[in-house]
Amino acid sequence: MSEVRGAATFRTSADAYDRHIGRYGAELAAALIAAAGLQPGQRALDVGCGPGALATALSELLGPENVAAVDPSEPFAEACAARLPGVRVEMAPAEALPFPDASFDAALCQLVVNFMTDAAAGVREMRRVTRSGGTVAAGVWDYANGMTLLRRFWDAAVALDAQAESLDEGRTMRHCQPDELARLWGEAGLEEVATSALNVGAGYDDFDDLWQPLKEGVGPSGAYVAALPAEQRTQLRAELRRRLDVGEGPFRLSARAWCVTGRVP
Numbered sequence: 001m002s003e004v005r006g007a008a009t010f011r012t013s014a015d016a017y018d019r020h021i022g023r024y025g026a027e028l029a030a031a032l033i034a035a036a037g038l039q040p041g042q043r044a045l046d047v048g049c050g051p052g053a054l055a056t057a058l059s060e061l062l063g064p065e066n067v068a069a070v071d072p073s074e075p076f077a078e079a080c081a082a083r084l085p086g087v088r089v090e091m092a093p094a095e096a097l098p099f100p101d102a103s104f105d106a107a108l109c110q111l112v113v114n115f116m117t118d119a120a121a122g123v124r125e126m127r128r129v130t131r132s133g134g135t136v137a138a139g140v141w142d143y144a145n146g147m148t149l150l151r152r153f154w155d156a157a158v159a160l161d162a163q164a165e166s167l168d169e170g171r172t173m174r175h176c177q178p179d180e181l182a183r184l185w186g187e188a189g190l191e192e193v194a195t196s197a198l199n200v201g202a203g204y205d206d207f208d209d210l211w212q213p214l215k216e217g218v219g220p221s222g223a224y225v226a227a228l229p230a231e232q233r234t235q236l237r238a239e240l241r242r243r244l245d246v247g248e249g250p251f252r253l254s255a256r257a258w259c260v261t262g263r264v265p
Helices: 014-019 021-036 053-062 074-083 119-128 148-160 162-167 178-187 207-214 219-227 230-244
Strands: 044-047 067-071 088-091 104-110 130-141 191-204 251-263
Touching (some): 014 021, 014 074, 021 104, 021 130, 021 251, 044 053, 044 119, 053 067, 067 074, 074 088, 104 119, 119 178, 130 178, 148 162, 148 230, 148 251, 162 219, 178 191, 178 251, 191 207, 207 219
Antiparallel strands (some): 130 251, 191 251
16 A cells, blocks of 8 residues: 555656646746745755756746755656756755855745655754755645545545555545644744645546556555456446546646745744
8 A cells, every 4th residue: 555655656747747736737836936035146946846847937937056956756856957057956755955154045835845854854954954044845735625636536535445545645644634734844943834725727628638657556546456356457447537527628627736835044
């Protein structure tokens, strides 16, 4: 079950991630950067960069020379480095950032906190590498209610397989509500902690455009699909489509993330 739940589910291709959760990345990155209050001339770190959605947006605002990024997944770190040749990209976990103290004006992470091996240690590291007065910020999905794709997915999975309840990200992710995020930031010694909602969305050409990446095993939802026997997979596909209530053509899904920001003393 750990293979379905944990960070190992992100050691898949960057393309699979792009077509699954990654398609929400650009809108979410813009919203997170705005919430963090970043301005040109600053230097920022993207923690858990994945294939590079947030790092791309940071580079466009700050210049690639002012952006660094890390990810523990080799395929994702390699993809980010290939896409953003001017950005310093390292393969490293959040809990052991390869940078000196106070190296950045801001440290941000997008959809990463719940996949850190030790979230408290990861946030402390983000604080360590951020200068006094700088910002540490994160965005995480509202798995329980606001992330339409994942909420409908796990509702469909549990309806067909009671054991899927133990994998439902709305139930298993510890840091996916504003109060939990605020507590985590406060315990890391950050000040002026604030939370807010980031509302984004993504478009799909049709239902197959949504379903195909799930079969490639990326993320807990994809890993669950990939592990199913063919007949159960077909049943889940039909149930998910029914719950999303989408037709043959293009459609768009909304997604809410919770954002937390804090200032380094």
